Amino acid sequence: MISQTEITGLILAGGRAQRMGGIDKGLIPFHHRPLIESVIHRLRPQVGSILINANRNLEQYSTYGFPVISDDDLSFSGPLAGFAAGLKACPTEYVVTAPCDSPLLPTNLVELLVTKMTEGSFDLVYASSKDPAGKTWAQPVFCLMRVSLSKSLEEFISLGDLKIDRWFKELNSSTVVFDSESAFANINTPEELLTLEKASS
Numbered sequence: 001m002i003s004q005t006e007i008t009g010l011i012l013a014g015g016r017a018q019r020m021g022g023i024d025k026g027l028i029p030f031h032h033r034p035l036i037e038s039v040i041h042r043l044r045p046q047v048g049s050i051l052i053n054a055n056r057n058l059e060q061y062s063t064y065g066f067p068v069i070s071d072d073d074l075s076f077s078g079p080l081a082g083f084a085a086g087l088k089a090c091p092t093e094y095v096v097t098a099p100c101d102s103p104l105l106p107t108n109l110v111e112l113l114v115t116k117m118t119e120g121s122f123d124l125v126y127a128s129s130k131d132p133a134g135k136t137w138a139q140p141v142f143c144l145m146r147v148s149l150s151k152s153l154e155e156f157i158s159l160g161d162l163k164i165d166r167w168f169k170e171l172n173s174s175t176v177v178f179d180s181e182s183a184f185a186n187i188n189t190p191e192e193l194l195t196l197e198k199a200s201s
């Protein structure tokens with residue numbers, strides 16, 4: 001079994017947040033606190049250590065007391081660039097990723113991903129959610145992986161591909177379907193921010 005101390009939580013806060021008007025999403029107030037604080041609150045008890053991946057406002061992110069790392073290439077190439085930076089900086093054997101804009105993330109995220117990874121000896125396991133109609137949706141930015149995948153990801157990116165699902169398909173990977181869809185609710189726009197604040201008050 002993989003122990004909690006072997007897992008680093010990588011919080012992805014490196015996006016451009018264009019749909020939010022370009023404001024750094026991790027730092028927008030959600031219930032009067034920067035959004036990233038809700039993610040830290042839910043993820044911290046599930047892992048041995050935390051890394052924050054951000055490309056702006058590094059000083060502000062560093063006030064949480066965790067290492068802050070930026071993408072190698074600041075061209076905002078998408079979450080895989082954040083994965084790559086996190087895998088390189090990760091001090092443990094495993095990393096679990098979570099975006100900074102999903103404040104209700106499952107409190108059993110790591111537990112269920114670890115169980116699946118151990119059962120199938122997978123190198124990467126990502127979350128999926130089920131909507132009320134029973135359809136499943138991949139949630140690829142919630143993902144547990146072996147840090148040894150760093151080289152594979154570097155090679156994949158060097159070929160010019162930035163699509164998460166295409167990288168996953170190259171790997172010994174699997175998914176876990178979580179019952180709760182609402183736990184993966186994410187905030188992309190000011191309207192979604194208000195809606196989720198109301199729904200979670």
Ligand SMILES: Nc1nc2c(ncn2[C@@H]2O[C@H](COP(=O)(O)OP(=O)(O)OP(=O)(O)O)[C@@H](O)[C@H]2O)c(=O)[nH]1
Nearest residue numbers: 012013014015016017018019076077078079082099
């Ligand atoms: N490191 C890094 N993370 C990114 C990048 N783009 C998106 N992300 C992260 O990936 C997750 C999902 O991002 P999106 O909401 O699709 O993109 P976004 O840039 O945050 O927002 P939009 O510009 O509105 O699409 C979030 O946690 C982002 O912080 C990037 O270029 N670098």
